[in-house]
Amino acid sequence: MNAEIKNSMDAKHFRTGYIAIVGRPNVGKSTLLNHLIQQKISITSKKAQTTRHRIHGILTDTQSQFIFVDTPGFQMRYRNQLNQIMNRVVTQSVRDVDAILFVIEARRFDERDEQVLKLLPTNIPVILVINKVDRLEKKHQLLPFMENMARKFGFAGIIPISAATGSQLPALLEMVRPYLPESPPLFDEDEISDRSERFLAAEMIREKLFRLMGDEIPYSTSVVIDQFTIEGHLRKIFACILVEKANQKAIVIGKQGEKLKLVATQARKDMEKLFGSKVYLEVWVKVKSGWADDVNTLKNLGYE
Numbered sequence: 001m002n003a004e005i006k007n008s009m010d011a012k013h014f015r016t017g018y019i020a021i022v023g024r025p026n027v028g029k030s031t032l033l034n035h036l037i038q039q040k041i042s043i044t045s046k047k048a049q050t051t052r053h054r055i056h057g058i059l060t061d062t063q064s065q066f067i068f069v070d071t072p073g074f075q076m077r078y079r080n081q082l083n084q085i086m087n088r089v090v091t092q093s094v095r096d097v098d099a100i101l102f103v104i105e106a107r108r109f110d111e112r113d114e115q116v117l118k119l120l121p122t123n124i125p126v127i128l129v130i131n132k133v134d135r136l137e138k139k140h141q142l143l144p145f146m147e148n149m150a151r152k153f154g155f156a157g158i159i160p161i162s163a164a165t166g167s168q169l170p171a172l173l174e175m176v177r178p179y180l181p182e183s184p185p186l187f188d189e190d191e192i193s194d195r196s197e198r199f200l201a202a203e204m205i206r207e208k209l210f211r212l213m214g215d216e217i218p219y220s221t222s223v224v225i226d227q228f229t230i231e232g233h234l235r236k237i238f239a240c241i242l243v244e245k246a247n248q249k250a251i252v253i254g255k256q257g258e259k260l261k262l263v264a265t266q267a268r269k270d271m272e273k274l275f276g277s278k279v280y281l282e283v284w285v286k287v288k289s290g291w292a293d294d295v296n297t298l299k300n301l302g303y304e
Ligand SMILES: Nc1nc2c(ncn2[C@@H]2O[C@H](COP(=O)(O)OP(=O)(O)OP(=O)(O)O)[C@@H](O)[C@H]2O)c(=O)[nH]1
Pocket: 023, 024, 025, 026, 027, 028, 029, 030, 031, 032, 043, 044, 045, 046, 047, 048, 049, 050, 051, 071, 072, 073, 074, 131, 132, 133, 134, 135, 161, 162, 163, 164, 165
């Protein structure tokens, strides 16, 4: 921890708290978290619903430590056991936080946003984050939209931002800061995530599946890390992609193994950047029929 932060940590008024980022799929929650903590931790993709786990991103400055909880979007499309568990994670993650960032898209508030809004507690400050304002052609349309939103809920604050460009993010942090309780930091400054490297490695592979596969495939896959060892500056990782059907296995592997090779190579490069070391990665594909409906398998995979 650097001296400046250490000094102000000793000061009385340091603040530390948990902040949940909620919102329907695709509003930009992961992009926001990544930009705030300046490091690729949460995964982003053009496809909706790529975030399945709670991920903590941590930002420490001279006065405060912001511990972010990224939550999965609400699943509307595939109503199986997995989706119910994901929705429970959302509800749980907003319960124990000091502030909530409710993310929506500029000038777009649909029934899915409404559904998320209904689940928000009234005893925790909720800041309405209107994202993607960089896309707005007519900026003057923003004000009536904000006024309209203010009538829907007792927001602690409303702020238009662009998670992609980073516009207004410092102002957003200033809006959140007063809601964090006075407390010394809970994590070391260098700790950008409380998730294990093992988990992050699986997320990197999952992100590549979302990026490189056709529409339906990623929703029926899961990634398990069979083995993760650190030998000096080398991380050796053996991972397994679980699919539901044999034909999906063939799609994931691709012609002469090309698709899988691409997934593995890109994931390995991301891991090397994130872990700051060389990575040896082997990825296998296995058929595990009906995994998305099997509660025991889900528990084994780490979904509570
Ligand atoms: N133009 C623009 N695009 C953005 C902005 N923020 C996010 N996006 C894009 O919106 C898409 C979804 O972003 P994500 O961060 O993956 O969204 P999410 O809310 O985490 O999505 P789920 O994981 O599905 O819940 C991506 O293609 C982003 O690049 C923004 O400020 N401006």
